[in-house]
Amino acid sequence: MELLKERIRKEGKVVGSDGILKVDGFLNHQMDTALLRAIGEEVRARFEGVQVDRIVTIESSGIGIACFVAQACGDIPMVFAKKTRTRNISGDIYIGQVESFTQDRRPYNIFVSRDFIRPGEKVLIVDDFLAHGSAMSALIDIVQQAGAEVAGVAVVIEKTFQKGREIVRGKGVRVESLARISSMSEEDGVTFI
Amino acid sequence: MELLKERIRKEGKVVGSDGILKVDGFLNHQMDTALLRAIGEEVRARFEGVQVDRIVTIESSGIGIACFVAQACGDIPMVFAKKTRTRNISGDIYIGQVESFTQDRRPYNIFVSRDFIRPGEKVLIVDDFLAHGSAMSALIDIVQQAGAEVAGVAVVIEKTFQKGREIVRGKGVRVESLARISSMSEEDGVTFI
Numbered sequence: 346m347e348l349l350k351e352r353i354r355k356e357g358k359v360v361g362s363d364g365i366l367k368v369d370g371f372l373n374h375q376m377d378t379a380l381l382r383a384i385g386e387e388v389r390a391r392f393e394g395v396q397v398d399r400i401v402t403i404e405s406s407g408i409g410i411a412c413f414v415a416q417a418c419g420d421i422p423m424v425f426a427k428k429t430r431t432r433n434i435s436g437d438i439y440i441g442q443v444e445s446f447t448q449d450r451r452p453y454n455i456f457v458s459r460d461f462i463r464p465g466e467k468v469l470i471v472d473d474f475l476a477h478g479s480a481m482s483a484l485i486d487i488v489q490q491a492g493a494e495v496a497g498v499a500v501v502i503e504k505t506f507q508k509g510r511e512i513v514r515g516k517g518v519r520v521e522s523l524a525r526i527s528s529m530s531e532e533d534g535v536t537f538i
Numbered sequence: 539m540e541l542l543k544e545r546i547r548k549e550g551k552v553v554g555s556d557g558i559l560k561v562d563g564f565l566n567h568q569m570d571t572a573l574l575r576a577i578g579e580e581v582r583a584r585f586e587g588v589q590v591d592r593i594v595t596i597e598s599s600g601i602g603i604a605c606f607v608a609q610a611c612g613d614i615p616m617v618f619a620k621k622t623r624t625r626n627i628s629g630d631i632y633i634g635q636v637e638s639f640t641q642d643r644r645p646y647n648i649f650v651s652r653d654f655i656r657p658g659e660k661v662l663i664v665d666d667f668l669a670h671g672s673a674m675s676a677l678i679d680i681v682q683q684a685g686a687e688v689a690g691v692a693v694v695i696e697k698t699f700q701k702g703r704e705i706v707r708g709k710g711v712r713v714e715s716l717a718r719i720s721s722m723s724e725e726d727g728v729t730f731i
Contacts, residue, residue, distance in 0.1 A: 374620070375654040378605055379613040405597040405618070409605045412571055420572040425598070427567070461568040 346387050346523040349501065350537055352380065359529045364476075364504065366529060372501060373406040373473050378413070384523060385413030388471065388499040391521040397421065397496050398466040401488060403455060403480050404428055406473040410501060414471050424462065426455040426484060436460075439490045441483030446476070455480075457487050464492030475500040475522060478509030485516055497521060504529075505538060539580050539716040542694065543730055545573065552722045557669075557697065559722060565694065566599040566666050571606070577716060578606030581664065581692040584714040590614065590689050591659040594681060596648060596673050597621055599666040603694060607664050617655065619648040619677060629653075632683045634676030639669070648673075650680050657685030668693040668715060671702030678709055690714060697722075698731060 358367040371377040400423040402411035408425050415423040426441065437459040444452050462468065468488045475481060481498060488495050495518045503510060503522035513520050525538040551560040564570040593616040595604035601618050608616040619634065630652040637645050655661065661681045668674060674691060681688050688711045696703060696715035706713050718731040 369651060370653070374651055375615055375617040376601075376605065376608070377613070378608045378616060381605065382609065382613075405601060405620070408569075408598060408601040412569065412574065412602045412605050415569070415571045416575065420570070420575075422568055423571060424568040427598070458562060458567055460563070 346384070348380070348383055349387075349524050352377075353502070353524055353535055357535055359531050359534060361531070364507075364529065366502065366504075366526070366535065368473075368502070372410075376409050378409075381409055381413040382416070384410060384501060385415075385417035387523055388414045388469075388521065389417040391499065392469060392497055395496055396467045397469045399424065399462065399468050399493075400471055401426070401457070401462065401468050401484055402471045403484060407471055410473060411471045414469070414499065418469075422461070424457060426457045426487065428453060428455055430454075430456050439487040441487040441490075443483045444477070444479040446479065455483055455487070457491075459491070462488060462491035462493050466491075466493040467496040468493050469496050470498045471500070472498075473501050475503040475509040475513070475520070476507045478507075478512035481509060481513055482516075485513070485518060499523075502526065539577070541573070541576055542580075542717050545570075546695070546717055546728055550728055552724050552727060554724070557700075557722065559667075559695065559697075559719070559728065561666075561695070565603075569602050571602075574602055574606040575609070577603060577694060578608075578610035580716055581607045581662075581714065582610040584692065585662060585690055588689055589660045590662045592617065592655065592661050592686075593664055594619070594650070594655065594661050594677055595664045596677060600664055603666060604664045607662070607692065611662075615654070617650060619650045619680065621646060621648055623647075623649050632680045634680040634683075636676045637670070637672040639672065648676055648680070650684075652684070655681060655684035655686050659684075659686040660689040661686050662689050663691045664693070665691075666694050668696040668702040668706070668713070669700045671700075671705035674702060674706055675709075678706070678711060692716075695719065
């Protein structure tokens with residue numbers, strides 16, 4: 346998606362030697378809804394002809410993207426996994442475990458109410474980044490716990506030098522990434538495939 | 539907003555004696571983007587003729603609402619305050635303190651990058667609930683720290699039996715609520731003003 350790559354080239358910042366790409370000017374802190382709407386349309390086009398009944402994502406960075414994908418798909422239901430188990434989602438829930446690679450944190454759990462993924466649904470999972478694939482694995486696990494089917498995974502930015510795609514493909518799930526980064530550094534910036 | 543009140547009457551659930559209204563079927567866990575789009579249009583209409591340069595909200599429940607308000611306002615920039623200080627927002631930040639009334643938690647800080655609220659901007663603050671007004675107070679404080687001006691506050695659901703509106707009005711800020719609840723209980727459900 347050329348429009349997206351241009352924004353990443355222009356505004357993205359590579360920070361540190363361990364692969365942080367800051368896109369907080371348009372994707373995951375400040376948000377550009379015109380770009381998000383275009384992202385939603387692009388995801389819908391990539392999955393043209395595929396039945397999708399529901400969008401699933403994870404808070405917080407996935408929410409805006411998932412909203413616009415759901416809108417592009419004709420306002421199908423969207424649900425986001427929560428990282429804390431608030432009283433709002435007390436009751437019957439699905440739990441997924443996410444391995445964490447940032448700031449040496451421990452694995453954490455994510456939660457989705459059982460009311461909001463139904464057996465047999467075709468689910469498209471959406472997120473901002475695909476890197477190690479740990480959040481994505483937990484989301485796929487939750488969808489499968491629900492007896493629903495993962496119609497595919499759509500991410501805005503993929504770090505192809507990490508193993509996320511391999512992990513998701515290993516589960517037999519289709520992956521679509523709107524911008525695929527083959528390498529990045531503070532000095533040279535971002536290179537796309 | 540009658541459409542919204544109908545959804546709250548039909549799907550909202552009052553839980554416990556201390557005033558939890560669950561609207562997780564359409565607003566803050568599962569999300570109905572058709573309703574959110576209508577909410578965005580309604581907020582824009584309420585602030586017709588008022589200059590708004592930017593939408594500010596707080597993760598996670600505010601993000602979807604703010605996205606659709608930003609879209610309705612012609613894709614103006616939107617930024618959400620974060621509850622954790624990740625590396626994505628390292629650098630210069632505004633910090634607001636939120637008093638917490640839920641689950642006996644301590645006050646917590648919220649963070650917005652200084653890059654994403656500019657001096658002189660007219661800011662519309664958006665959130666799902668207005669109850670005690672604590673998150674809203676912290677957001678107003680952050681906007682004012684930035685030298686920007688609060689054009690108004692728009693919330694989807696107001697609990698008028700708590701002091702949120704009074705606190706916000708006390709700061710000289712206009713409040714628009716799309717559904718105003720005067721009382722609620724597990725037995726009798728929700729009553730609107």
